[in-house]
Amino acid sequence: MTIFNVISKIIGHINQKIAVVGITAGVVxxxxxxxxxxVFDASFVWATELTVYLFLWSxxxxxxxxxxxxxxxxxTIVLDIVPTKLAKGMLIISxxxxxxxxxxxxxxxxxxxxxxxxxxxxxxDLWDMPMWIIYLVIPVSFAFGAYRVxxxxxxxxxxxxxxxxxxxxxxxxxxxxxxxxxxxKDNENVKKLNEMVKEVExxxxxxx
Numbered sequence: 014m015t016i017f018n019v020i021s022k023i024i025g026h027i028n029q030k031i032a033v034v035g036i037t038a039g040v041v042x043x044x045x046x047x048x049x050x051x052v053f054d055a056s057f058v059w060a061t062e063l064t065v066y067l068f069l070w071s072x073x074x075x076x077x078x079x080x081x082x083x084x085x086x087x088x089t090i091v092l093d094i095v096p097t098k099l100a101k102g103m104l105i106i107s108x109x110x111x112x113x114x115x116x117x118x119x120x121x122x123x124x125x126x127x128x129x130x131x132x133x134x135x136x137x138d139l140w141d142m143p144m145w146i147i148y149l150v151i152p153v154s155f156a157f158g159a160y161r162v163x164x165x166x167x168x169x170x171x172x173x174x175x176x177x178x179x180x181x182x183x184x185x186x187x188x189x190x191x192x193x194x195x196x197x198k199d200n201e202n203v204k205k206l207n208e209m210v211k212e213v214e215x216x217x218x219x220x221x
Contacts, residue, residue, distance in 0.1 A: 039068045101169065116155075
């Protein structure tokens with residue numbers, strides 16, 4: 014196992030755990046606060062702010078995790094109609110632009126984080142918690158996302174242009190469901206599966 018595989022597993026583990034814990038804890042805190050407010054006529058002054066921060070961390074790290082799964086919405090209509098060599102080049106360019114954007118946000122997020130540390134900004138409701146802890150989500154999550162995009166760029170460069178768009182997103186979803194058309198070439202249902210793929214792509218406009 015290479016160092017890059019280790020880094021990839023660590024990043025994936027962190028993204029998953031923070032996303033799950035964040036959304037779960039946020040829902041619990043919000044629920045408890047609602048019950049306290051409407052049942053016991055009392056509320057926790059820190060609950061709203063904490064809920065927002067928990068959801069914030071969950072969303073940012075979940076978005077970073079989605080880069081690993083290539084689960085972000087992508088319009089592939091143009092890629093499906095252009096030659097495969099051109100499609101591969103377009104994919105590399107789009108991913109490179111994404112990598113630059115994520116890296117820039119991570120870098121300037123770190124710069125802003127240092128400013129918050131210098132100003133010694135603290136939360137009013139969360140027991141004087143240093144705000145740099147909250148803002149840490151920006152440079153870290155965007156750095157993780159940039160790393161995932163870099164992995165994707167490497168995968169694209171390592172794949173021949175004939176195979177880079179071999180399967181549409183709809184076909185990939187069907188394959189995950191055990192219904193991949195390519196795995197059932199000798200099956201009498203292959204025609205129905207192909208028709209299903211076309212229907213899905215037609216309805217989603219290539220944005221599945």
